[in-house]
Amino acid sequence: MSSMQSASTCFVHELNQNAKNDLQGWVASCEQRYRQQVLAAVHEIVSNTGKDRIVLMAGPSSSGKTTTxxxxxxxxxxxxxxxxxxxxxxxxxxxxxxPVLPNGKYDYDAVECLDLPRLRACFSELIIENRTVVPRFDFCQVRQVGEREIVVDDDTVVIAEGIHALNPRLISPDLADRFFRIYISTQTDFVDQGEVVLSARDLRLLRRMLRDYYHRNSSFNNTLDMWGSVCAGEDKNIRPFMHEADFLIDSTHQYEPLLYHQSLFPLLVDTKWENSVHREKAERLQKALIQFGYLPEDIVPKNSLIREFLRDFH
Structure with a gap:
């Protein structure tokens, strides 16, 4: 397994000093750190073109899977x-x-929500026959609405992305060595005076709050309402399969807390939390963000993964 194995640590005072010393240069180095990991994964894939036919990419919510x-x-x-x-x-x-949970609600995060036999068949057909037909699912109609044919040659790489992508149940055991598995998530904690100010999971929450607010017309309270079950689903359905990965990518950009102090903090302050069950969590996040300096959105490169979570992402 390549790349990072466990959470790394950033120190708040060092980040703030980096921003003061050379803001643009520091942002560029943060972008480069992430990009180098992706390039290393590409090198592994290209080195095995023809053998690793299918790249499986998994990771929890707001890890940056789509952009990566x-x-x-x-x-x-x-x-x-x-x-x-x-x-x-x-x-x-x-x-x-x-599947149905003990409380009578559907378990939307279970791998059994996927058509596993068809998924295995499609992967097998791509590897053996160089073609397959995959379904199209419409989330508005909540059903499959059609199909599309995929035709490849022996050197074409298929990139399959989803939260369950590393679950061994998706692939036929006899073809397991034809897959290259990538796990992507935030893997960095932000520390001040020996205390974790923002955890790697907190950073993904901040990303998701912004993305939901700007692109899904969802309030912060609504995002926080879902976050507990989102994390429970990750712990049950995603994290147990990290060890299946051939390559780990830490999508953390160290400048993010400074960016969110500038872009998210004012929105948190303006939200009415008085009667919210999430008031304590919201106050903790605000208290954490004020320990960081400021970084304006316009300094974030247009091709940055972080743009996926900002106002002007298309």
Missing amino acids: AQILREELKDRGVDSVTVSLDDFYLPPDCF
């Missing part, structure tokens, strides 16, 4: 390697086929 998959495609193209993408979301079954 796109960057992988661009970098592969620059090296003369064709690629296609497959979204595991297209293999969802109708909700009435989902």
Whole structure:
């Protein structure tokens, strides 16, 4: 397994000093740190083109899977390697086929929500026959609405992205060595005077709060309402399969807390928390963010993964 094995640590005072010394240079170095990890993954994939036919990418919510998959495609193209993408979301079954939790609600995060036999068959057909037909799932209609054919050659890389991508149940055991598995998440804690001010999971929460607010018309309270079950689903369905990964990517950009102090903190302050069950968590996040300096949105490069969570992302 390559890249990072466990959470790393950033010190708040060092980040603030980096921002004061050379803000643009520091932002560029943070971007480069992430990009170098992606390039290292690309090198591994290209080195095994023809053997590792399918790249499986998994990670918890707001890890940057979508943007990273796109960057992988661009970098592969620059090296003369064709690629296609497959979204595991297209293999969802109708909700009435989902497992039911003890409280009577559907377990939307269970791997059994996917059409596993068809998924395994599609992967096998791509590897053996160089073609398959995958479904299309419409989340508005909550059902499969059609199909699309995928045709590849022996050197085409298939990138399959989804929260369950590393679950061994998705692939036939006899073809397991034809897959390259990537796990992406934030892996860095932010520390001040020996205390964790923002954990790696907190950073993903801040990303998701911004993304939901700007792009899903969802209030902070609504995001926090869901966050507990999101994390429980991660602990049950995603993290146990980290050890399956051939490569780990830490999508943390060290300047993020300073950016969120500038862009998210004012929105948190303006939100009415008095009668919210999330008041304590909101206050903790605000208290954490004020320990960081400021970083304006316009200094974040247009092609940055972090743009996925900001106001002007398209």
